[in-house]
Amino acid sequence: MTEKIRIGTVGLGLMGSSIATCILAAGHEVTSLVKDIAEVPGARVRILNFLTELKEEGLLSESPQAVIEKLIITDQVQDLAGHEVVIESIIESVDEKKKVYQALETVISPTAIIGSNTSAIPVSVLQQGLQNPERLLGIHWAEPAHITRFMEVICGKDSDIIYAKKIIALAESWGKEPSLLRKDIRGFITNRIMYAMLREAFNLVENGYATVEDVDRSLRNDLGYWITFAGPFRFMDLTGISAYLTVMQDLFPELSNTAVAPTMMEKLVADGAKGVSNAKGFYSYTPETAAQWEKLFTEFSYDIRKLAEKYPQNIGEDLKSATH
Known part of the structure; x- marks a missing residue:
């Protein structure tokens, strides 16, 4: 078609x-x-x-x-x-x-x-x-x-x-x-993984381990560095699988598994925060800086598309025969 x-x-x-x-x-x-x-x-x-x-x-x-x-x-x-x-x-x-x-x-x-x-x-x-x-x-x-x-x-x-x-x-x-x-599940792939990440991000901020700015900085410069090139499974292939098992065994029991929305988020929304669309969010904005962030996001979206297209996702392989 x-x-x-x-x-x-x-x-x-x-x-x-x-x-x-x-x-x-x-x-x-x-x-x-x-x-x-x-x-x-x-x-x-x-x-x-x-x-x-x-x-x-x-x-x-x-x-x-x-x-x-x-x-x-x-x-x-x-x-x-x-x-x-x-x-x-x-x-x-x-x-x-x-x-x-x-x-x-x-x-x-x-x-x-x-x-x-x-x-x-x-x-x-x-x-x-x-x-x-x-x-x-x-x-x-x-x-x-x-x-x-x-x-x-x-x-x-x-x-x-x-x-x-x-x-x-x-x-x-x-x-x-x-x-x-192939099967229906609430949130699909990216939303389920993203919201698990967001839950842990709020856990770190609300319990005083790090600020909003520091969480953003770490993810931008680590996860944000490789995620356009490779998804999580490819990244583990590239960086050594066995070490991840050890970390999972130690870390998974300590990750947040709360089933309720973050208090910090509820307070922001109750206060009318929508983000850059109304210049009120986790960060402080003026109408001018909010508009500038929106413009930068559009420019970045084009740039990241061009970057992703430079790197093939499948080299000498057939997705249909993948074992994972």
Whole structure:
């Protein structure tokens, strides 16, 4: 399914716009369903800006103005009829997502793939009550979706693996390096590992072992140094497996296993902190420095993509024959 079929999307918030940008940049025509047609002007400006960034970074061959002409934005679900793939990216609400799927099932083919850009809701839960649950998959993107190579394709309890493999092939044609989860689990791969890390980070800060700044500094200069080059299993191969077993035996019993959210985080959120979006977070910001951090993050996202592309992930090996 790597031909340039028309792709449908649902939702054009920040992430939805970024997803639409990625698909447009890969050469597809896109039909985007929105709840309120008043969203159209703002979404078009946002997507055109994203496309312009891609052009400036050498990741888009056509002119942004020509590419955005391939985008149709509508508030009529019937306009998605005939689409082979529709990707939903709305709020993380089971009820709201299911309303979208039920509406889609009235207009699209029974074999058309529905993808949900969920970051935590189990796909099996989203499949419940659908006429054709086997064609619903989780398609987890990373922000900014039009820059990052990350994608997780998640099978729910009722998913047919054939559909997942079609999305994997399609995602590779979009410049992604997708991972496949053959069984559904809350949080998928990256969120489960990241939140385990966050739990331990809060444990160190809240118990006085280190400051926020020192935790960030250590991870940036150790984990941040190698993680783009190699995932944890490859890194253990590269640096000697046996030593890790010894550390695991000693360290695992002492790691935090709390099941409650950090008090420090609850207080920040209660105080209205959202991070750089409102210049209030773990660090102190002015509106100007917050905007500067957002700009730097975008620049870094392009730079890290280019760096990752320099280093192959598989040298003389076939993932299908991997033993781990």
